[in-house]
Amino acid sequence: MFLVGLSGGIASGKSTVVSILRELGCAVIDADVIARQVVQKGTPAYNQIVHHFGQDVLLKNGELDREKLGTIIFSSPEKRALLNSITHPSIRRAMLRQTLWYFVLGYRYVILDIPLLFETRTLMRYMKLTVLVYCDPQTQVERLIKRSGLSKEEVQNRLAAQLPIDSKLPLADHVIDNSGDRDSTRRQVLQLHAKLESSLGYLPTRIATVAIAAGLVAIMWQLARRLWQ
Numbered sequence: 609m610f611l612v613g614l615s616g617g618i619a620s621g622k623s624t625v626v627s628i629l630r631e632l633g634c635a636v637i638d639a640d641v642i643a644r645q646v647v648q649k650g651t652p653a654y655n656q657i658v659h660h661f662g663q664d665v666l667l668k669n670g671e672l673d674r675e676k677l678g679t680i681i682f683s684s685p686e687k688r689a690l691l692n693s694i695t696h697p698s699i700r701r702a703m704l705r706q707t708l709w710y711f712v713l714g715y716r717y718v719i720l721d722i723p724l725l726f727e728t729r730t731l732m733r734y735m736k737l738t739v740l741v742y743c744d745p746q747t748q749v750e751r752l753i754k755r756s757g758l759s760k761e762e763v764q765n766r767l768a769a770q771l772p773i774d775s776k777l778p779l780a781d782h783v784i785d786n787s788g789d790r791d792s793t794r795r796q797v798l799q800l801h802a803k804l805e806s807s808l809g810y811l812p813t814r815i816a817t818v819a820i821a822a823g824l825v826a827i828m829w830q831l832a833r834r835l836w837q
């Protein structure tokens with residue numbers, strides 16, 4: 609099995625691409641969904657956040673007030689580092705568990721949808737292939753305004769807080785340009801899918817797994833023979 613890292617910019621079209629890949633039967637792990645699951649009420653990460661940040665970051669129903677927490681960490685790099693140190697290990701463990709599950713199910717590759725893949729770079733080294741869902745900055749602004757209802761200025765502020773999408777282009781192995789219409793994007797996703805399906809990148813792990821399994825069977829066979837003699 610091999611890993612494919614998929615990322616992009618805000619409103620560049622990641623969800624659009626991922627939904628086509630899911631339609632095609634691909635195994636996709638969404639890091640955003642996992643990030644929300646690991647801080648649900650009662651989880652170890654939730655308890656640590658309450659311990660360090662206090663009851664102020666909770667909503668009336670006891671769930672985390674993500675907006676409030678977002679404001680706190682946006683203005684304090686130390687608190688952001690503290691929150692990351694609490695949540696990232698749980699997120700990594702959950703992603704690893706899901707990846708192993710897909711491996712057991714026999715998938716040849718798993719696509720990991722990670723919003724900050726190109727910014728943090730730490731996870732890039734585990735990816736056999738990285739995919740950037742690109743959208744030209746002007747179209748990105750227009751789509752974000754349409755989707756969020758925010759003003760042009762607010763949207764530009766949000767975009768300024770991220771690495772510019774053009775600077776991610778040289779970091780990606782494969783680019784899907786979602787600046788055009790949906791049909792054009794679909795065609796590009798079908799091409800990516802064909803490339804992934806025909807890749808032999810899954811063979812090394814499969815051969816290693818078969819070799820380990822065969823080794824274990826051989827050891828057990830030898831042990832059983834000795835016991836019977």
Ligand SMILES: Nc1ncnc2c1ncn2[C@@H]1O[C@H](COP(=O)(O)OP(=O)(O)OP(=O)(O)O)[C@@H](O)[C@H]1O
Nearest residue numbers: 617618619620621622623624751755786788789790
């Ligand atoms: N090719 C396209 N043509 C027109 N609109 C599009 C196209 N692709 C995406 N959109 C629209 O642009 C918006 C952003 O797309 P999408 O949600 O797929 O991006 P995203 O990268 O997942 O966004 P985010 O990470 O910010 O949630 C959505 O409203 C979507 O319907």
